[in-house]
Amino acid sequence: xxxxxxxxxxxxxxxxxxxxxxxxxxxxxxxxxxxxxxxxxxxxxxxxxxxxxxxxxxxxxxxxxxxxxxxxxxxxxxxxxxxxxxxxxxxxxxxxxxxxxxxxxxxxxxxxxxxxxxxxxxxxxxxxxxxxxxxxxxxxxxxxxxxxxxxxxxxxxxxxxxxxxxxxxxxxxxxxxxxxxxxxxxxxxxxxxxxxxxxxxxxxxxxxxxxxxxxxxxxxxxxxxxxxxxxxxxxxxxxxxxxxxxxxxxxxxxxxxxxxxxxxxxxxxxxxxxxxxxxxxxxxxxxxxxxxxxxxxxxxxx
Numbered sequence: 630x631x632x633x634x635x636x637x638x639x640x641x642x643x644x645x646x647x648x649x650x651x652x653x654x655x656x657x658x659x660x661x662x663x664x665x666x667x668x669x670x671x672x673x674x675x676x677x678x679x680x681x682x683x684x685x686x687x688x689x690x691x692x693x694x695x696x697x698x699x700x701x702x703x704x705x706x707x708x709x710x711x712x713x714x715x716x717x718x719x720x721x722x723x724x725x726x727x728x729x730x731x732x733x734x735x736x737x738x739x740x741x742x743x744x745x746x747x748x749x750x751x752x753x754x755x756x757x758x759x760x761x762x763x764x765x766x767x768x769x770x771x772x773x774x775x776x777x778x779x780x781x782x783x784x785x786x787x788x789x790x791x792x793x794x795x796x797x798x799x800x801x802x803x804x805x806x807x808x809x810x811x812x813x814x815x816x817x818x819x820x821x822x823x824x825x826x827x828x829x830x831x832x833x834x835x836x837x838x839x840x841x842x843x844x845x846x847x848x849x850x851x852x853x854x855x856x857x858x859x860x861x862x863x864x865x866x867x868x869x870x871x872x873x874x875x876x877x878x879x880x881x882x883x884x885x886x887x888x889x890x891x892x893x894x895x896x897x898x899x900x901x902x903x904x905x906x907x908x909x910x911x912x913x914x915x916x917x918x919x920x921x922x923x924x925x926x927x928x929x930x931x
Contacts, residue, residue, distance in 0.1 A: 680900075680903065683896050683899065683900060684900055686893065686896050687699050687700070687893050687896045687897045687900060688700075699893050699894055699897045700897055708883060709880075709883060709898065712878055712879055712880045712882070712883035713880045713901075713905075715795075715877075715878075715879045715880070716865065716866050716879040716880035716881070717866075718795065719795075719796075719799055719800055719803060719865055719879060720803075720861070720862040720865035720866055721862070722800045723800055723803040723804050723807055723861055723862075723865050724807075724858045724861050724862055726800060726801075726804045727804045727807050727808065727811050727857075727861055728811065728854065728857070728858065730804070731753075731808065731811045731812060731815060731857075732815060732842075732846075732847070732850070732854070733842065734749070735749070735812070735815050735816065735819060736819070736824070736842065736846055739819050739824055740824060740825060740828060749812075750812065750816075752808075753808040753809060753811075753812035754808075754809050754812065755808075756805055756806050756808055756809055757809050761806065761868075761870045761871055762870055762874070764802065764805070764806075764871070765802065765870065765871045765874045765875060766874070768798065768802060768875075769874060769875065772787060772791065772798070772875075774787075775787045775788070793877070796875070796877050798875065799871065799872060799875070799877060799879075802871050803861075803864070803865050803868065803871070806864065806868070806871075807857075807860070807861035807864055807865070810857050810860035810861050810864065811857040811860075811861060813857075814853045814854070814856040814857035814860070815850065815853050815854070815857060817853060818849075818850040818852065818853025818854070819850065819853075822849045822850070824846065827845050827846065827849060828841055828845070828846070830845075831844070831845045855913045855914060855916075858913060859909065859910045859913055862906070862909060863906050863910075866880060866881070866902055866905070866906055867881055867902065868881055869881040869882060869885060873885075880898075880902060881902075883898070884898040884899060884902070
């Protein structure tokens, strides 16, 4: 009976290649990002209109009409180039010193001393609370003690850091003022990577502490380092209070002094400072992106 029942069953037809296939459902169309485009347009206009107005003010001559004389003749001078060079040198030195201080300290805190993270955050964010005029007033008081320390080694130290060609006192003050920007950028970068695993893997392969920091930690923190460096450099290029009180003449002080006499020249200098900052930001971003792409290609080939 069982055999008869089995024989009575009709054979199963093999699947045919010409059978109609079920088409996948079309993806659901999301809403068009009109809101995002509107926000981007408003933000672009918010930044572009003042820049365009300032640029037009510098090239609009009441007598000649459109003229670039302020850029070709008056702007490029020995005083302007000297002050701009001083500001760039101070900015690069500030970025280098700030990164040398903050990066190792934050790596050690994240790896070994996580309980000290709130204390480090408070110390690094304190410059936002203390006004620059109060900070430079205290430093100016300390520098005024130099005549009384003429017979001590501290006198030579105070004289060295006040050199007019390259005032190290401004580098030290700018480093303190840039701590909030460096801390926020690096803290976000450290939270985004598995730092402990990276360091343990590097140490297990025989790398020392400095090699691990330079070849493993810093490349993974490159976007955060670039962000902090750009913010610090922009702060130094636009800082006026500290340098003016201490009697130095970087680019921001020169721009304010010139603005008291020639408004168009001051506007042209402001445009130059703005485009210079944007150019440095673009350059650092391209360098960081290029190194990141090369690292990814090396990983894929290996």
